[in-house]
Each structure stands twice: as C-alpha cells, then as structure tokens.
Amino acid sequence: MTDTLSTPTFTVAQERRIVSAIPGPKSQELHQRRLAVVPTGVSSALPIYIARANGAILVDVDGNQFVDFGAGIGVTTVGHTEKAVVAAAAEQLQDVIHTLFTITPYEEYVRVAELLAEHTPGDHAKKTVLVNSGAEAVENGVKIARKHTGRRAVAVLDHAYHGRTNLTMAMNYKAMPYATGFGPFAGDVYHAPNSYPYRDSLSGEEAAARTIAYLEKVVGASDLACLVAEPIQGEGGFVVPAEGYLAALQEWCTANGVVFIADEIQSGMARTGAYFASEHFGLVPDLVLSAKGIAGGLPLAAVTGRAEIMDSAQPGGLGGTFGGNPVAAAAAIAVFEQIEKGALLAHGARIEKALKPALENLQQKYDIIGDVRGIGAMIAIELVQPGTGQTTKTPNPDAVNAIIAYAAQRGILFLNAGTWGNVLRFLPSLAVSDELIADAVSVLDDAFAAL
Numbered sequence: 001m002t003d004t005l006s007t008p009t010f011t012v013a014q015e016r017r018i019v020s021a022i023p024g025p026k027s028q029e030l031h032q033r034r035l036a037v038v039p040t041g042v043s044s045a046l047p048i049y050i051a052r053a054n055g056a057i058l059v060d061v062d063g064n065q066f067v068d069f070g071a072g073i074g075v076t077t078v079g080h081t082e083k084a085v086v087a088a089a090a091e092q093l094q095d096v097i098h099t100l101f102t103i104t105p106y107e108e109y110v111r112v113a114e115l116l117a118e119h120t121p122g123d124h125a126k127k128t129v130l131v132n133s134g135a136e137a138v139e140n141g142v143k144i145a146r147k148h149t150g151r152r153a154v155a156v157l158d159h160a161y162h163g164r165t166n167l168t169m170a171m172n173y174k175a176m177p178y179a180t181g182f183g184p185f186a187g188d189v190y191h192a193p194n195s196y197p198y199r200d201s202l203s204g205e206e207a208a209a210r211t212i213a214y215l216e217k218v219v220g221a222s223d224l225a226c227l228v229a230e231p232i233q234g235e236g237g238f239v240v241p242a243e244g245y246l247a248a249l250q251e252w253c254t255a256n257g258v259v260f261i262a263d264e265i266q267s268g269m270a271r272t273g274a275y276f277a278s279e280h281f282g283l284v285p286d287l288v289l290s291a292k293g294i295a296g297g298l299p300l301a302a303v304t305g306r307a308e309i310m311d312s313a314q315p316g317g318l319g320g321t322f323g324g325n326p327v328a329a330a331a332a333i334a335v336f337e338q339i340e341k342g343a344l345l346a347h348g349a350r351i352e353k354a355l356k357p358a359l360e361n362l363q364q365k366y367d368i369i370g371d372v373r374g375i376g377a378m379i380a381i382e383l384v385q386p387g388t389g390q391t392t393k394t395p396n397p398d399a400v401n402a403i404i405a406y407a408a409q410r411g412i413l414f415l416n417a418g419t420w421g422n423v424l425r426f427l428p429s430l431a432v433s434d435e436l437i438a439d440a441v442s443v444l445d446d447a448f449a450a451l
C-alpha cells in the first residue's frame with residue numbers, strides 16, 4: 001500500500017475485498033427499512049450501505065471494501081475522510097457551528113472567499129457568495145447575472161446538467177428523470193447546441209459558430225443575461241468541447257455584454273489537474289460556480305466572480321440560513337491547503353496518465369468503446385452498439401449497466417453518465433493509486449470480455 005497524498009497513513013487498507021454476497025445481508029436488511037421510509041424518487045445506484053470510508057475505499061456494513069471510482073460524484077476529491085479536512089472540521093465544531101453569516105459573520109467565510117478569489121481563473125477583483133448546494137450556486141449565478149445586465153434570458157448548452165431546483169430543472173438537457181412531471185418550469189431558458197466532438201465532428205470554431213447563431217437568432221443577444229456552460233460536461237458524459245470552442249463563446253459573450261458563467265461544480269477544485277477546468281481552455285469566466293469537491297464532502301457551494309458583477313445584487317438579496325456554514329467553510333480551507341501541500345494538481349495528471357492510455361488499449365480490443373475522453377481525474381468511455389463506433393454511434397446503455405454490475409460484484413464502483421446513459425465515467429478521488437487504477441482496468445477488461 002502506497003500513500004499517494006500528503007496524508008501519511010490511510011486508516012483503511014487501500015484494497016478491494018468482497019466477503020459477502022453483494023449486496024450483503026446487513027445491506028439488504030437496511031434496504032428493506034429504507035424502502036418503508038424513503039421515497040422511490042430518491043434512488044440509489046447500488047444498495048450497499050456504507051459504514052466507513054477512507055482514501056479511495058468504501059467499507060460497507062457487511063465488511064466489503066470497494067474501490068470508489070465515483071467519489072460521491074466527484075465530491076471527495078481529496079480522498080474520503082481526508083485527515084486534515086476531518087481535523088479542521090472537528091476543531092471548528094468545538095468553536096462555533098452556526099451564527100448565520102448575514103447576522104454575525106466569522107472569518108472562515110471570508111477566508112474561503114479569499115482562496116476562491118486567488119484560485120479561480122483571472123487576476124481581476126473577485127467576490128464570492130457561499131451557499132449550500134450546486135443547484136443553489138447556479139440559481140444565484142443567474143440571479144446576479146440578471147440583476148447586473150437588466151436582461152431576462154438564460155442560455156445553456158445541450159447535454160448540460162445544472163441541478164434539481166425549479167430553475168435548474170429547466171436548465172437541464174434531460175427531462176427524464178430530472179424534470180418529467182415536475183413542471184411548470186421557469187421560463188426564458190434557452191438550450192443552445194454544444195460542442196460534442198465525438199458526435200458532431202465539428203471543429204471548435206464551427207461548433208461555436210453554430211451555438212452563436214442560435215443565441216443571436218433564437219434568443220437575441222440584447223435580451224441574454226448569461227450563458228451557463230460546464231467547461232467539461234459532467235452528467236452529460238464528460239464531454240470535452242473541441243479546441244477553441246469555449247474561448248470563442250467567451251469572446252462573443254464579452255462583445256455582447258452577456259455574463260459567461262462557468263459551472264465548474266463537477267470539473268473544478270483540482271479534479272482535472274488544474275484548480276478549475278476553465279484553465280485548460282484559456283477561459284476566464286465572469287462567474288465561476290463551485291460545489292462538489294470544495295469541502296471534502298461537507299455541503300458547501302460558491303459563486304465567485306467579477307466584483308462589479310457580484311456587487312450588483314442589493315444588500316440582503318443574497319444569502320440563506322446555512323450558506324457558508326463555518327464547519328463546511330473550515331473544511332474547504334483545509335481542502336485548499338491540501339491542494340497546495342499535497343500537490344493534488346499533479347495527482348490529476350498522474351491519474352489521467354495511468355487511466356487514459358489503458359482505456360485506449362481497451363478501445364483497440366473492444367469496438368463498442370466508441371470514444372475515450374476527459375482530462376485529469378475526469379475520464380470517460382462512451383459505449384456504442386457493435387460496429388457503429390465510426391458510423392451511427394448508436395448508444396449502448398445496456399453494456400454500461402452490465403459492466404457496472406460486473407465490477408460492483410468484484411469490489412469496484414463505477415458510475416454511468418451521458419444523455420443516453422451509455423457513458424462509463426471515472427472520477428475517483430485523487431487518493432487512488434496507480435495500482436488500484438491498474439487493478440480496475442483489468443476488471444474492466446474482464447467485464448468487456450464477459451459481455
């Protein structure tokens with residue numbers, strides 16, 4: 001067992017171990033209790049109930065150990081129960097748990113805002129509002145952009161995911177399961193074509209021209225408050241836009257007084273080998289949204305942006321009871337320190353190097369792997385029907401589901417993604433070792449062979 005982070009020791013052996021049926025008897029019992037009291041709308045990808053977690057490993061109530069390639073959808077980027085994060089949160093619990101920043105403030109909130117000002121793209125003056133969830137960050141980003149511009153319309157990209165609140169339901173691409181039956185929805189949200197190199201074969205310039213034509217013709221630039229875009233789409237299937245696409249959109253937004261909002265909720269906070277994925281594309285967004293990985297697992301989210309845009313909201317217009325909770329903020333400060341001290345950015349690059357070429361090798365062997373893509377610890381493969389990888393690229397969600405089930409039985413947790421559910425995504429914590437990655441790839445190889 002080798003430590004890959006600054007954490008000197010893991011408290012759980014970094015290995016997979018299956019000691020019962022999956023799910024085991026204790027998980028099955030808990031699942032029966034859950035079915036009686038938790039609504040079906042809250043589903044679980046795998047009904048194994050977790051008792052402990054550390055580094056890249058989850059331990060369930062039956063004593064099985066799983067290598068976690070989901071990290072709670074990219075939340076425990078620094079590793080599960082990372083020691084410095086736990087210590088910072090524990091210390092904060094002793095000092096103060098809640099005051100409400102909008103009544104009597106505290107330093108931790110200010111420090112997180114300073115760190116975000118320092119580490120989000122661009123050297124301009126920046127300000128930050130802290131909230132509880134990613135969707136709430138999206139909502140606040142849109143609020144601020146509308147107030148700043150005095151305009152009403154919001155544009156998003158095809159295949160996007162932005163959350164489960166009323167406004168963000170309208171901003172998602174997929175109706176099922178996120179929106180179907182839950183309307184009426186917020187108006188003035190426009191879905192523009194994105195850049196999806198595997199499926200549209202367009203250059204960044206061509207894809208940007210298509211997006212901009214939509215914005216100009218269908219929305220009209222003078223009514224558009226903001227364009228909200230994930231630099232690398234998360235739920236959409238880790239779609240990396242073609243080179244030059246995002247920069248061209250940003251240039252158009254700037255020229256037309258449109259606020260460019262980068263939703264970095266999944267792609268940010270050291271996930272891709274940079275603090276924010278925008279950096280890979282030379283993007284300096286007007287507003288940056290953070291959440292998921294920011295506080296090592298505690299709930300915290302942020303809107304960080306140009307000071308003059310952020311200051312457009314009136315006093316009292318932004319906030320919320322739990323926003324910027326001191327314990328979550330203390331954990332976030334520790335996450336930033338770990339990124340600096342533990343060279344976590346280098347771990348993103350390391351994971352890409354260990355994983356991506358191995359997946360490309362599998363692609364040579366198995367023609368249902370249509371595409372291998374992603375940056376850092378945000379890598380995916382898109383599966384298609386046999387023989388269609390270069391032609392119709394017909395989605396193959398059944399293969400993704402079969403592989404996830406096969407791997408889970410062997411102690412490896414993979415997640416799906418993508419508009420058609422045909423993408424297998426890898427977003428491990430940065431604590432995952434090269435050995436665990438190699439092990440996972442060999443299980444994946446067996447899973448493809450068994451299909």
Ligand SMILES: *Cc1c(COP(=O)(O)O)cnc(C)c1O
Binds near residue numbers: 162230
């Ligand atoms: C998860 C996610 C959200 C929503 O965050 P919640 O904390 O679940 O509300 C928004 N945007 C992106 C890109 C996400 O991945």
